[in-house]
Amino acid sequence: MxxxxxxxxxxxxxxxxxxxxxxxxxxxxxxxxxxxxxxxxxxxxxxxxxxxxxxxxxxxxxxxxxxxxxxxxxxxxxxxxxxxxxxxxxxxxxxxxxxxxxxxxxxxxxxxxxxxxxxxxxxxxxxxxxxxxxxxxxxxxxxxxxxxxxxxxxxxxxxxxxxxxxxxxxxxxxxxxxxxxxxxxxxxxxxxxxxxxxxxxxxxxxxxxxxxxIFVFFFVRRLRETDAEAFAARRETQEIMETVNTGLFLLDKDLNIGQQHSRALNSIVGSDRLAGENFTNVLRGRISDKDLKTTQQFIEQLYNPRVKEKLVDSLNPLHKVMLHNSSDDKGLNNRFLDFKFSRVYEDKDIARILVNVNDVSDAVYLEQRLEKERSQNDMQIEMLTTILNVNPKIINEFISNTQAHIERMNNILKNPGSSQYELEGKLNAIYREMHSLKGEASALKLHSFTKIASEAEDKLHALQNQGQLSGNDFLQLAVHLDDLLSLSNTIATLGERINRSAPPKAATANTQAPLSDSALKDSVAKTAAVNSQPASSNSTDGGLDIDLGGESNDDRLSFYNEFVKEIAARQGKHVQLKSTTLAQTHIPAHLAKPIKEISIQLLRNAVVHGIEAPSVRHSAGKTEVGTIDLEVQDNGSDVTLVVQDDGQGIDYDSIRNKLSTEGRFSEEEASQLSQGDLLKQLFSSGFSTKENADEDGGRGVGLDIIKAQVKDYNGKLNVNSELGQMTRFVITLPKA
The missing domain is CATH 1.20.1420 (A middle domain of Talin 1)
Structure with missing residues (x-):
């Protein structure tokens, strides 16, 4: 202008x-x-x-x-x-x-x-x-x-x-x-x-x-001449506005759109009436409230003469922003628009803001497609790295276990139920399956699996805190199950191509063929609930099914050593794993899987909750490197698994405080709980002393998985701890 x-x-x-x-x-x-x-x-x-x-x-x-x-x-x-x-x-x-x-x-x-x-x-x-x-x-x-x-x-x-x-x-x-x-x-x-x-x-x-x-006679004629000049200038401006392919308009301090704008603006923004409208009203409901508020603050800064235009331009919240379709026309899709703001000066004062809008949907969709392809390539490289560096038997078992976990979650979703008790049971059962699957993927450094499983756990955790549940709440899990199954099939295909000598097992004898996308969504749509054990607490993430019976004894200890070191590195701790009986003890085939999963859960729990940070250990007069002992003993009629760490032990007062803080018990009730009662709460659903959840712990599922495994195999669980000294878990599983 x-x-x-x-x-x-x-x-x-x-x-x-x-x-x-x-x-x-x-x-x-x-x-x-x-x-x-x-x-x-x-x-x-x-x-x-x-x-x-x-x-x-x-x-x-x-x-x-x-x-x-x-x-x-x-x-x-x-x-x-x-x-x-x-x-x-x-x-x-x-x-x-x-x-x-x-x-x-x-x-x-x-x-x-x-x-x-x-x-x-x-x-x-x-x-x-x-x-x-x-x-x-x-x-x-x-x-x-x-x-x-x-x-x-x-x-x-x-x-x-x-x-x-x-x-x-x-x-x-x-x-x-x-x-x-x-x-x-x-x-x-x-x-x-x-x-x-x-x-x-x-x-x-x-x-x-x-x-x-006299005034009318002399000045009306002059006004007519001025109007004619203005009309000619307006016609030239209109011709320009009708010709340009970008959206051009002016904004005043109150964020009102000027009376003149380019014709292309209507089709780009998707609105027939824009002249004189408030810019925030045009965007409201089409971008997030947060972006809308940020846009208002951004334009206010543009009108601030003390703020440099180039500096504030880098904070533009409408750079390649998705504008949602606000009309009922299903033919109009959401589009990506790029807004560029420039100051218009009158003398030295900022008079208006010139806005240039371009539809960059094609470019953004191309970037997204390239990014998706790049992510898929990175995922395949990640999977190839895992396949080439891990025992083929472990890969085959991971694929089989993944399909089994997905199948079990799908069956849980199919079971009918309507009461809150049944829905909560279904939620906890799915949570345990997803947590175990994530743990196996994390142990194999399959971050694509871990990311999808973590996102699913976030939604499951939100449902746990939601209070009132309904069958429709489980529909959102369909996409995650389908993505996990797709990744499992991908790694199976890659493994089969690379390692022809050890083809992946598509399904176990008791496992159905992989579910299709439509089958998954159909089963989730029939969501109800089933009775299951409550979710766990004060535990750590995941579990890895390693075929101990099929590997050498040296491979067992080597795998556990690598597993513990990786968790310790993420937690910023120094840990050494010791074992004198693992290499000599024969584990029956039918107990190999539960002992593997329980071992992984207890080792993770020891690193995350037991072993202190190096500075804390040094202050307590301990060596900076913590020690975890893993022992397996064959007692004739049963097999005993012992996991002991020299860490901080179980702080029962901390458990009492957390129970009262979360509202599970009043302060008076919590003070009257015995150590046995506190240990039961430690294994209860949704309880954890860890403040923030991460990949290794804090979601409150690991100990629940251990409790469920011990119960399923008619075993026994014993916990012994000395504050500031050690914690020992003893799991006894009968052979018969």
Whole structure:
């Protein structure tokens, strides 16, 4: 938008001067009218005051006659007192009014309480005032003499009253004549002023009308010429706006869109009416509330002259932002728009913000497609790295376990149920399966699996804290199950191509074929709940199914060592794993899987919750490297697994505080719990002493998995701990 230069201002100088003169004429006429109206008002007040003096003089004579005829009556009677009071008031009023009229003084109107400045009188009017005043000066002293002792019964005031009455007979007539002559002269003067005012007003109106005609004649023609120039410029601007392919418009400080914008803007933004609309209203509901608020703050900074435009441009919240379709037209998809903001200056002031909008949907979709392909390539490289560096039997077992976990979660979702107890049981069962799957993927460094499983756990955790559950809450899990199954099939295909000698098992004897996308969503749509054990707490993530019976004893200890070191590195700790019996003990085939999973959970739990950080261990007088002992013993009728660490032990007071803080128990109830009760809570669903969940712990599922495994195999679980010294878990599983 072009700004008005000094040449343009000169064209309007004559118009501005003419309007100023026109307003000056009107102002002068109004001032004169107000002034003359004030004179008329003052003359009217003067006439009113002369009449009031005449009426007061008549009242004085009447009261004197009344007192004379009532002489001898008790002076304290109401009648005498009322007449005397009125006589005093009228006497004072005549004195003040005659003085004000003669000197042009100020007087207060008793009717409205306003104060008026009386006009000065001269000539014959002044003579009439003096004549009336002379007669009053003859009468007033006699009245004052009488009033002095009028109500004193000990003084005879009859002579004073008689003299006042006699003087009033003479003075009242002369005063009335003088005041009548004064009133007539003032009235005549007021009438002359009124005629003069009407004449001047008529001449002023004629002059103003004539000036207006001249103004219209000379300046309307100039305005027409200016309009023609503006129309030509507007037509050129419109042609430009209709031709450009980008969206162009101006924003004012209130974020209102200017009246002119490019035609392409309507199709880009997807709105037919934009001119004059508020920019925030156009965007509201089409971008997030957070982005909308940030946009308002961003534009405010653009109008701040102290902020550099290049600096604030890097904070643009509408750079390649998705604009959601706000209409009911299903044919219009969401699009990505790129808004660019530039300042428009008038002299040195920021007048407007020029906004340039481009539809960059194709470019963004291309970037997303390339990013997706890049992610898929990275995922395949990650999987290839795992396949090439891990025992093929472990890979095959991971694929089989993954499909088994997905199948079990799918079966859980299929089971009918409607009560809150059943829905909570279903939620906890799915949580355990997802947690175990994530643990296996994390141990193999398959971060794609870990990421999807973590996202699913976030939603499951949110459902746990939701309170009231419904079957539809489980629908969102379909996408995660499908993604996990797709990744499992991908790694199976890659493994089969690379390692022909150890093809992956598509499914175990008790596992159905991989579910299709539609089958997964159909089963999730039938969500209900089943009874299951509660979710765990104060535990660590995951579990890895390693076929201990099929690997060498050295491979077992090597794998566990690598597993512990990786977790310790993520947690910032130093840990050493020791074992004297793992390499010599034979584990029955049917107990290999539960012992593997329980071992992984306990080792992870020891690293995350047991072993302290190096600085803490050093302060406690320990070596900075923590020690974990893993022992497996064959006792003939059963197999015993022992995991012991030399860490901080179980802090039962900390468990009590966390139970009361989370509202599971009151402080009094928590203080009465025994160590056995606290250990039960440690294994209960949804409880963890870890403040923030991460890949290795804090979600409260690991110990629940251990409890479920021990229960399923009719085993025994024993926990022993010394605060600040050690924690030992002893798991006994019968062979039969």
């Amino acid at each position: 072009a700004t008005i230069n000094n040449g343009d201002n000169k064209r309007y100088r004559g118009l501005i001067i003419s309007i100023a003169l026109f307003l000056s004429l009107i102002g002068a006429l109004l001032v004169f009218t107000f002034y003359t109206s004030s004179l008329l008002e003052r003359n009217t007040v003067l006439i009113d005051q002369t009449n009031q003096v005449a009426n007061s003089a008549q009242s004085v004579i009447k009261d004197l006659f009344d007192l004379d005829s009532s002489y001898g009556e008790d002076t304290s009677s109401p009648h005498i007192q009322r007449v005397l009071e009125r006589l005093e008031q009228n006497t004072a009023l005549i004195n003040n009014t005659l003085t004000a009229i003669g000197e042009g003084g100020t007087i207060t109107d008793d009717a409205d309480g306003k104060t008026y400045k009386l006009p000065s009188v001269s000539g014959s009017a002044q003579e009439n005032v003096q004549a009336a005043n002379e007669q009053w000066q003859l009468l007033e002293p006699r009245i004052e003499t009488y009033l002095k002792d009028a109500d004193n019964v000990l003084v005879d005031s009859s002579d004073d009253l008689t003299q006042a009455v006699e003087q009033a007979k003479t003075s009242s007539l002369l005063m009335n004549e003088s005041l009548d002559d004064l009133t007539n002269e003032v009235f005549d003067d007021a009438e002359r002023q009124a005629n003069t005012i009407r004449l001047i007003q008529a001449l002023g109106v004629v002059a103003i009308f004539a000036y207006f005609l």
